[in-house]
Amino acid sequence: MDRSVRKIEHIKHALTTNQFGVNGFDDVSFLPNSLPNTSFHHVSLQTEMGKFHLSSPILINAMTGGAKQTTETNRKLAVIAREKGLAMAVGSQMAALKDPSVSESYRVVRVENPRGILFANVGAEATVDQAKAAVDMLEADGLQIHLNVMQELLMPEGDRDFRGYVDRIQSISEQVDVPVMVKEVGFGMARNTVLELIQAGVSLIDVGGRGGTNFAKVENLRRSSPLTMFEEWGLTTVESLLEASCVRTSDVAYVATGGIRHGLDVAKALAMGASAVGIAGAMLRCVQSQPLDDCLRAVDGWQHQLRVAMTALGAHKIADLREQSLFITGATAERARLRGIA
Numbered sequence: 001m002d003r004s005v006r007k008i009e010h011i012k013h014a015l016t017t018n019q020f021g022v023n024g025f026d027d028v029s030f031l032p033n034s035l036p037n038t039s040f041h042h043v044s045l046q047t048e049m050g051k052f053h054l055s056s057p058i059l060i061n062a063m064t065g066g067a068k069q070t071t072e073t074n075r076k077l078a079v080i081a082r083e084k085g086l087a088m089a090v091g092s093q094m095a096a097l098k099d100p101s102v103s104e105s106y107r108v109v110r111v112e113n114p115r116g117i118l119f120a121n122v123g124a125e126a127t128v129d130q131a132k133a134a135v136d137m138l139e140a141d142g143l144q145i146h147l148n149v150m151q152e153l154l155m156p157e158g159d160r161d162f163r164g165y166v167d168r169i170q171s172i173s174e175q176v177d178v179p180v181m182v183k184e185v186g187f188g189m190a191r192n193t194v195l196e197l198i199q200a201g202v203s204l205i206d207v208g209g210r211g212g213t214n215f216a217k218v219e220n221l222r223r224s225s226p227l228t229m230f231e232e233w234g235l236t237t238v239e240s241l242l243e244a245s246c247v248r249t250s251d252v253a254y255v256a257t258g259g260i261r262h263g264l265d266v267a268k269a270l271a272m273g274a275s276a277v278g279i280a281g282a283m284l285r286c287v288q289s290q291p292l293d294d295c296l297r298a299v300d301g302w303q304h305q306l307r308v309a310m311t312a313l314g315a316h317k318i319a320d321l322r323e324q325s326l327f328i329t330g331a332t333a334e335r336a337r338l339r340g341i342a
């Protein structure tokens with residue numbers, strides 16, 4: 001199938017499947033603080049994500065590009081990133097590396113947001129030269145490498161050979177001039193994967209958990225014989241953060257993406273050790289169905305909710321969220337216990 005047709009189908013099906021599944025955040029709650037000694041207007045949303053200094057912990061995560069019709073979507077996302085000071089990633093650039101005529105659908109994000117923090121995006125099958133070309137295409141500040149094994153296996157025309165990923169990720173990390181972030185696309189990461197990535201020299205990891213855009217469902221909608229038994233494959237975003245917490249080192253920054261619904265989910269993810277939180281499907285839904293001003297207000301809303309949580313908890317800055325006590329209950333607590341996580 002033509003890649004650009006697939007890009008359009010992904011957007012269509014991502015918008016028609018349920019927006020949110022079980023992301024695990026409803027099993028997490030903060031211990032309240034009735035004497036927080038904070039002021040709402042003095043709470044700071046600035047955060048460090050590896051070497052990146054971000055004015056907000058919310059990142060517009062990788063989605064699209066690669067078909068002429070996606071240029072306008074990327075343009076709108078880039079305007080939101082620029083106006084709200086959010087870091088942003090583009091969708092996989094493998095399409096433009098094979099067909100330069102569609103590179104404008106990605107380049108538009110740099111044109112709209114000349115000074116913003118932008119991530120290029122390739123698959124783990126990319127060569128070092130392709131990774132460098134993807135970065136150059138956007139004058140990107142960082143590079144994402146996405147992992148999506150289950151999606152590829154369910155995609156009728158997807159990859160079937162996943163050998164050599166770690167070696168290629170290591171070579172790219174060593175030879176590309178910008179920081180590399182490895183990300184899942186919604187199936188989550190177990191601690192062994194996190195550990196292997198760290199050993200390969202990766203310093204930014206997006207655990208990309210289950211609970212939001214579900215690529216097993218998206219691909220099943222594109223199949224004549226859906227493999228529905230794989231639709232709950234993987235770990236939720238919260239379970240993935242718990243897994244990552246077992247191997248946390250000071251050299252790695254985590255991003256939590258997958259089913260983030262509002263600012264309270266953002267606060268919980270940050271409290272669980274994430275340095276930033278990615279939102280993809282909800283942003284796409286907004287730019288595809290609402291005027292840009294409403295999407296800008298939606299970002300304000302998420303940030304407002306995060307500030308409310310931080311003020312109530314006595315957290316003046318994002319790092320203070322990590323000092324908070326959390327209750328973890330329900331299926332998440334049970335699965336964490338089985339994995340030996342206290």
Ligand code: FNR
Pocket residue numbers: 010011014061062063064090091092121144145146147183184185186208211212213257258259260278279280281282284
């Ligand atoms: C994605 N995502 C994605 N990720 C990636 O690294 N490269 C890509 O090309 C794409 N393409 C893509 C298309 C569409 C239409 C969507 C909705 C998403 C995955 C995305 O970055 C994110 O990891 C997941 O969508 C989970 O986050 P949400 O949607 O639950 O917030």
